């Protein structure tokens with residue numbers, strides 16, 4: 001698929017046959033070729049023949065030229081190809097050896113992913129790289145991909161086989177967005193300001209709204225709806241983690257009574273514990289919190305300072321209880 005766009009340092013454009021000489025600088029470099037499946041090119045004419053034979057309009061293949069914005073030079077090529085058997089876009093690239101180490105591949109792939117996602121839904125991206133190739137691992141990690149399993153691959157001419165790692169990142173589709181999974185994803189990538197502590201089976205967070213001061217949640221690591229769907233050992237550990245979370249909230253926030261409630265939310269109703277510290281007279285009538293209509297009103301959003309205070313008080317107790 002032909003696309004043109006720019007990133008901070010790069011210009012991305014379709015490859016043309018006249019790129020053969022520039023491309024030969026990496027296609028013919030044994031150093032660049034070490035982990036590639038295709039054989040080393042020995043003549044620029046062969047690179048031209050390859051460039052002429054490509055179907056640059058294939059909607060399932062974004063294989064573009066990577067140029068330096070500062071000089072206009074073509075320094076590499078690559079992109080993402082759709083693999084229907086894995087419902088994923090596989091990343092692949094080559095970069096001229098003298099251009100390694102600047103983060104250009106990650107910069108390009110991040111932008112390309114956005115370009116593709118504007119056009120069509122992307123379920124996942126994946127990649128396979130030689131276990132000993134740490135540069136590629138860093139590119140995968142930059143793209144938010146995580147290790148899935150060991151594998152291996154062979155050069156097209158069968159001359160070499162490499163032990164390899166399979167990395168993948170799944171994207172939630174709008175139809176199966178799960179609010180709780182999204183919050184957990186934010187915790188995992190370090191962008192959830194409410195996160196307090198990871199336990200064996202879940203994540204402890206402070207509630208967004210603090211109509212009931214000290215309102216705490218435990219998000220189940222498994223995307224499951226009912227306790228009966230959990231493996232017995234996991235279920236028991238989840239119940240224990242809930243008890244520990246509640247005890248920490250009790251010690252940190254000193255309520256008159258705690259309310260414990262296991263609810264579901266999001267697609268498939270992902271279960272999570274609500275722990276409400278209750279105080280005498282905190283609702284118009286005695287009874288559960290849900291009689292209060294304005295619990296999620298913005299005026300109950302804690303200030304950054306207050307949030308830190310709540311997290312630190314709860315975190316301290318959890319540290320003590322968890323040892």
Ligand SMILES: [Zn+2]
Pocket residue numbers: 178179180181182222223224266270
């Ligand atoms: Zn979920």
